Amino acid sequence: MDPTLVALLETDDPAEREDLSRQLIVEQASPSVRQVLRYRLRFYINKGGTNPTNPDAEDLYQDIITKLVKTLNAAHARKENVGIKDFRQYATRIAINACNDYLRLKYPLRTRLKDKIQDTLARHPDFDIWKSEQDETICGFVAWRGKTTAGSFYERVKRLEEQPELIKQEILAGIESQEITPARIIASVFEWVRCPVELESLINAIAVFLGVEEQQFKSLDDDTGLLSRVVTEDAPEYDKILEERAALHKLWTEVRQLPAKQRKTFIFSFANSKGEDLLSLLFAAGVITPSQLAAELDLSLDYLMVIWKELPMRNVDIAALLKVERQQVNKWRHQAIKHLEKRFLGAQ
Amino acid sequence: MSDHVSSGEMKRFCARTLESSQWLAVAGHLATCAACLQLFREIFRKSRNYAPPVINLTPEHWLKNEHLEYEDLVALADGNLDEIEREMVSLHLKACGRCQEDVASFLEHRRQIEPELKVRYSPAGRRAFAGRFLARWSWSTVNWRPVYSLPLLAAACGAILVLALFWKERTGKRHVQGLPSPSLTAISPTPLTQVSVTPPVEQRVGDTLVDPDKPSRLNRVNARETHSADQRPHIASAKKAFKAANRPTGQIALLRDGGKEVRISKTGVITGLGDLPPEARHSISETVMAGEITIPSVADELAGGNAGLRGTAGNGSPFTLLAPARTVIAEAQPTFKWEGLDGATNYQVIIADASGLEVANSGALPPDARSWAAIVPLKRGEIYSWVVVAMVNGKAITSPSTSASEMKFKVLEERKWQELDRLKRAASSHLALGIFYAKAGMLAAAEREFQILADGNPHSPLALKLLRSVQPQR
Secondary structure: OOHHHHHHHHOOOOOHHHHHHHHHHHHHHHHHHHHHHHHHHHOOOOOOOOOOOHHHHHHHHHHHHHHHHHHHHHHHHHHOOOOOHHHHHHHHHHHHHHHHHHHHHHHHHHHHHHHHHHHHHHHHHOOEEEEEOOOOOEEHHHOOOOOOHHHHHHHHHHHHHHHHOOHHHHHOOOHHHOOOOHHHHHHHHHHOOOOOOEHHHHHHHHHHHOOOOOOOOHHHHHHHHHHHHHHHHHOOOOOOOOOOOHHHHHHHHHHOOOOOHHHHHHHHHHHOOOOOOOOHHHHOOOOOOOHHHHOOOOOOOHHHHHHHHHHOOOOOHHHHHHOHHHHHHHHHHHHHHHHHHHHHHHOO | OOOOOOOHHHHHHHHHOOOHHHHHHHHHOOOOOOHHHHHHHHHHHHHOOOOOEOOOOOOHHOOOOOOOOHHEEEEEEOOOHHHHHHHHHHHHHHHHHHHHHHHHHHHHHHHHHHHHHHHHOOOHHHHHHHHHHHHHHHHOOOOOOHHHHHHHHHHHHHHHHHHHHHHHHHHHHHHHHHOOOOOOOOOOOOOOOOOOOOOOOOEOOOOOOOOOOOOOHHHHHHHHHHHOOOOHHHHHHHHHHHHHHHOOOOOEEEEEEOOOEEEEEOOOOOOOOOOOHHHHHHHHHHHHHHHOOOOHHHHHHHOOOOOOOOOOOOOOOOOOOEOOOOOEEOOOOOOOEEOOOOEEEEEEEEEOOOOEEEEEEEOOOOOOEEEEEEOOOOOOOOOOEEEEEEEEEOOEEEEOOOOOOEEEEEEEOOOHHHHHHHHHHHHHHHHHHHHHHHHHHHHHHHHHHHHHHOOOOOOOHHHHHHHHHHHHOO
């Protein structure tokens, strides 16, 4: 494991801890993160971590760094490396995931295309998709699995990444339009490149070829409006205003009775309409104290404070914390909500 | 942190604008200092103007931001969602138009890509050419896996061998033609007169010495070849007559089906239907030999009952639900259709499983809606019931009403659905499809197929009998 990370876990001196965190972030994580953003999204971030002309780039960079800092804080609080052997590699993976999330949110049509290409690669018997040692998603013919980009073909890969319109000009030139199926396009790219390519590069090239243009992104607020209309019409019974302490006490009584994993998932993901987390509400109402809650959840007080700072958490972060799949966390939370909805209404 | 927290610092703590390590320090202090904890309570509540917290415990609210990822789409398309996951997806899709489009787009992609999975590609490109070549021909959809292709290859080799032997025989026979007929000179007895006997002419076919008197296959072949041209048409008609005379008299059906002539013998052998799957052949011969179709009991199960989905409307159904109506359906994402109700401001389609648990809900649909397609695939093999709730003058009117029987349907089981898919690919046979549909409880579809069969075979008692067997059940 990284010696700087080891030192961070072992020290109790706040000043030394801050210094070691800064070392890890500035010297190891930041260069990797900036490289990933530049390569995947063409986002340029200077050494100060800013980009005055692209607020999206700056926001994304800051989000990634913030996540890495939280991870270091959590690791220190738990006195364990939370599964990190190489911090630089970990930072690269976090940055790649953040880029994928960004693309998904910002470019839904591209995401839809990516899902279809991934599915084709996974299901066609002659194609395959796998992870490289750097945790990048690579694809190619099934016979190429596990092989890296050959040096002699690296130029072709670069050309494809820098000039995705090559598909139209060279790769699929002379082929009848009715023969241009998704699988055919993918196979033609592979035959032209002659080595495995990164999935994102393939998608970029195919998106340009197919002319995938993002439409005006429909705000989720529109969907929320519909939902709230439905909720208002259909669910006045359980959208009641709670008398603060007594009602929160009742809620906490029901939450305590949930199975352990459902309870943690509900608590960590809870957010009301103002974005307030459950711990803040419970502490503010005097329903429970931090020490009592730490004991209830079988956590150290320090670690509970670290978690409190991160609330409300996304399900994917809870999954990482509990070391399970995101979908499992979704199910636990859903089961908890259904149970509370029934129980809370019964208790009212 | 040994000093107490100031008010200003606590405000920044509540607003989460303190630097990370400082925030953690304050939080840690709160855990051990009752006075600072009390300060936190006051400032936190004050920051909310002392308004009580509002908490929404509806699952829809909690799921609204849980957009479907790639893995979710794959699981949905593969039918691998468990009950809880299906419920979550259904609730989310009710409120998320973008994910609805994502699902529809992905499912459409799955439909379109199926034939492409059979076209093969390789890095060298050689098989790519073969794939393009094969893709032009309908028989490229034949499954070329070894278990199928090896027997085919063996059969092809055998056919070539037989043809070669036949050709060799024909070539040999041409040498035999033109030789004098074998004969024996009669011997007349004379006293002590010298008798001469003409020895039999030696005949050879190739290297084989043939005895013309010996009944051999070659001799018979040879004999046929020596017939004159005048005799051949008579021989041909004699052959036909011979074949007709020897045709098995145990044939119980002869039908024109899908442009082909289908024969079914008394022993259940079916000819003329091409490469039907074995289960289909068995089903057809069993049905035809029995002379009747066994309609499954699922029809009784779908006849209606009460599972508690309906509201408190009046007697009878205020408006009609059209489809799916008390039948088995092939598609797992059916389109629900209904007649409109005057004055309705919106409609809502609700689907429940056999235990009455809601499994899908369309949400509020516009007043001109008369159909809605299920977004989440329903589980195959399960029976569902459905209602439509129309809002008229603020009042919910449910169809079917409580006094009417439930509108149920069943989704065809996975195994049978795959069987149907194989059947449709193998042969365009109305007989085969009709029997399948009837046995699966899909009586309307069975009637459709048997009607076509009966129209093409107006004098066939079997075709008429099959048609009538599915009609009275509806």
